[in-house]
Amino acid sequence: MSEDESPENTPAEEVMILFMGTSHQHALTSIQHFNPEAVHIVTSDKFRKSYVRRLNDWSKKYNFRKGSVQSVTDLFEPSCVDSLLDCVLTIFKLECDKFERNVDTFLWSVGITGGTMLMASVATIAAGILDAHAFYVIKPKDGQAIMPNRDIISLPGLRAFKIAMLLKPSDIMDMLKSGGGQIEELIESTAVEPWMLGDLTRSKLIEIHSSEPKWRMTNSGIQIFGLMASGPQYRMRMRDELKDLKKNQEPSDEYNYHG
Numbered sequence: 622m623s624e625d626e627s628p629e630n631t632p633a634e635e636v637m638i639l640f641m642g643t644s645h646q647h648a649l650t651s652i653q654h655f656n657p658e659a660v661h662i663v664t665s666d667k668f669r670k671s672y673v674r675r676l677n678d679w680s681k682k683y684n685f686r687k688g689s690v691q692s693v694t695d696l697f698e699p700s701c702v703d704s705l706l707d708c709v710l711t712i713f714k715l716e717c718d719k720f721e722r723n724v725d726t727f728l729w730s731v732g733i734t735g736g737t738m739l740m741a742s743v744a745t746i747a748a749g750i751l752d753a754h755a756f757y758v759i760k761p762k763d764g765q766a767i768m769p770n771r772d773i774i775s776l777p778g779l780r781a782f783k784i785a786m787l788l789k790p791s792d793i794m795d796m797l798k799s800g801g802g803q804i805e806e807l808i809e810s811t812a813v814e815p816w817m818l819g820d821l822t823r824s825k826l827i828e829i830h831s832s833e834p835k836w837r838m839t840n841s842g843i844q845i846f847g848l849m850a851s852g853p854q855y856r857m858r859m860r861d862e863l864k865d866l867k868k869n870q871e872p873s874d875e876y877n878y879h880g
Contacts, residue, residue: 633725634658636688638712638753640705640744641672642736646767647758648675651732652683654769655756661688661712663705663744664736665696689715702743709747727780728823729753745776754778754825775841781824785845788813796827797846801837804829 637657639648641664652660660680662672669692680687691708695701716724731748733741733755748755755776761767785793792811807813813821818836821827826842829835838846 633728634716635728635730636661636712636716636724636726637730637732638663638709638744638747639732640664640734640736640740641668642740643668644735645672645675647734647760648679648732650758650767650769650772651730651734651756652679652685654773655730656683657685657730659686659688659716661715662690663708663712663740664690664692666692666694668692688712696737696740701739705740705743706747706750709751713751726751726753731755732758733776734758748776749779752778752780754781775825775839777841777845778824781826781841781845782849784817784820784824785826785849787817787820790850793846794850796838797843797850800843801827801835804834804836807836 635655635657636659637651637655638661639651641648641662648662660676662676664672669690672690676687676690679685689712691711693701693704693708695704713724713726729748729751731744731751731753733744733748734757745755747753755778757774757776759772759774761772788796789812792813795811796807796813804818808815818827818829821842822829825839826845827836828839830837
């Protein structure tokens with residue numbers, strides 16, 4: 622293995638974990654929307670064989686690395702929560718073993734659409750543990766075609782709140798009011814640095830146009846920024862920001878010479 626191919630230099634991958642039940646169409650919508658580099662499935666032992674076959678077919682059709690199919694035998698028992706979380710931790714270990722290091726999971730996504738309500742709850746918890754983001758696939762109305770760019774709801778994650786907290790309160794309000802615009806204007810008019818755009822995008826707070834230097838708030842970003850801008854902590858941080866601004870504008874005593 623060359624130095625460039627060493628585990629330390631391996632970039633983070635977009636890994637998807639899908640919690641699955643009887644229905645499987647939403648998995649295809651998820652794969653087409655996120656275009657992951659690897660997909661793992663968590664399901665019950667009842668559906669294990671069918672999802673092993675489907676995952677094999679999907680990986681060839683959509684060109685992603687085939688992950689594992691994890692299954693539980695106690696889906697309707699109290700121990701199910703621990704069993705489902707063990708499945709997710711097994712997936713994490715498999716990914717770490719593949720790259721011979723602890724992998725970064727902030728690019729991971731967890732689908733909570735399939736299976737039981739308990740599976741959806743555990744999937745959401747798992748996303749929080751991994752610092753990944755959970756998402757839900759909407760079922761189109763009768764007669765409507767499935768549209769991956771329309772039918773996905775990304776749920777706010779802990780990482781998104783952490784990234785949003787790095788922004789100045791005034792910048793949060795400015796971005797919330799504008800909703801989007803030219804990237805150059807955003808960088809010039811706020812304290813947002815170019816390197817922060819990647820974090821904001823990966824955290825699903827903003828979207829970057831694929832071919833033009835434009836950005837816009839996501840629905841998740843609007844929700845998170847809106848919550849932050851309406852809370853007491855935001856007002857406290859805004860007061861601190863205004864105090865710092867006023868202090869920096871006052872003339873320093875260091876240059877007040879008296880004859």
